[in-house]
Amino acid sequence: MRRLTTTLLLLSVPWLVIGAFWRLSIGQQQKGKGQDEAATTIEPGNMNERQKQHSKLYDEFYPRGHGRLDEDPQNQRIRDFQSNMYKPPGLGPIMPPMTAVEFMRGRWCAADAVVVGNVTDKASQLLASAQFLFTEYNLVVEKVYKNNALAPISVDGNLTVVRPGGKVQIHGRIVRTVDGRYLPLDIGSRVLLFLKYVPQTNSYDSAVQRASFKIENGTVIPLTDQNVPGFVTNVPVDLTSTMGSVTTSDCLK
Numbered sequence: 001m002r003r004l005t006t007t008l009l010l011l012s013v014p015w016l017v018i019g020a021f022w023r024l025s026i027g028q029q030q031k032g033k034g035q036d037e038a039a040t041t042i043e044p045g046n047m048n049e050r051q052k053q054h055s056k057l058y059d060e061f062y063p064r065g066h067g068r069l070d071e072d073p074q075n076q077r078i079r080d081f082q083s084n085m086y087k088p089p090g091l092g093p094i095m096p097p098m099t100a101v102e103f104m105r106g107r108w109c110a111a112d113a114v115v116v117g118n119v120t121d122k123a124s125q126l127l128a129s130a131q132f133l134f135t136e137y138n139l140v141v142e143k144v145y146k147n148n149a150l151a152p153i154s155v156d157g158n159l160t161v162v163r164p165g166g167k168v169q170i171h172g173r174i175v176r177t178v179d180g181r182y183l184p185l186d187i188g189s190r191v192l193l194f195l196k197y198v199p200q201t202n203s204y205d206s207a208v209q210r211a212s213f214k215i216e217n218g219t220v221i222p223l224t225d226q227n228v229p230g231f232v233t234n235v236p237v238d239l240t241s242t243m244g245s246v247t248t249s250d251c252l253k
Helices: 002-021 049-061 076-082 100-110 239-247
Strands: 040-042 085-087 113-126 133-146 158-164 166-170 173-179 190-198 203-205 212-216 219-222
Touching: 040 113, 049 113, 049 133, 049 158, 049 190, 049 203, 076 173, 100 190, 100 239, 113 166, 133 166, 133 173, 133 190, 133 239, 158 190, 219 239
Parallel strands: 040 166, 085 173, 158 203
Antiparallel strands: 113 133, 113 190, 133 158, 166 173, 190 203, 190 212, 212 219
8 A cells, every 4th residue: 555655646746846837827718819829830840040049039948847848748638738838927026016107117218129019920839948839920010119220110010029938739739838927919919019129030029027018998908927017907007198108208327
């Protein structure tokens, strides 16, 4: 009996370890249309040069040890787990109380570009480590609040915006990963993004913590499971007035 108990305990350890780092968010499944959007069919190990550069943005932030996503685990429980993996946000830096304008002003000053746009397309890919996914989104620019002097952005132009997480099909098997800090951008959605320039690919990294927002009925909603200063449940933050105040303030040198 003692041997059986020991065996069962050892078998449960991998799941305890996985569960400590990854957990499935039931609430996340109900957010947006991302759950129902088509998976990108990929061939593991086959990346173009742009994708290789974008993989480098995130590869070191997703630890090894829970299995490669490009390898079929031959276990239905793990397959089901990999079909909707969720990385919880974890403990971010403690931020003092501030208004939405104060918070967004700090993000605006740190960003290389700030734009409003419409998400028209996306394609997901494995990181080189095969521990997580990333997605390249196509964004049609509607408004430029802050432009990038190194590569000016045009209204009605297209931007490639990169973000952790995604959904792929690998030899008929669906794998989906979500990082709670950077929730997916839905195709067809209108978004406000604070971006960092990626000169190697002339693209933009949107993995700026707490600095991506969905726009609905003129208000902005954080695309993160982290707490965002100045954003209180049932208290709408107006896009036009908020960004008007943000962009007319001087950044601290």
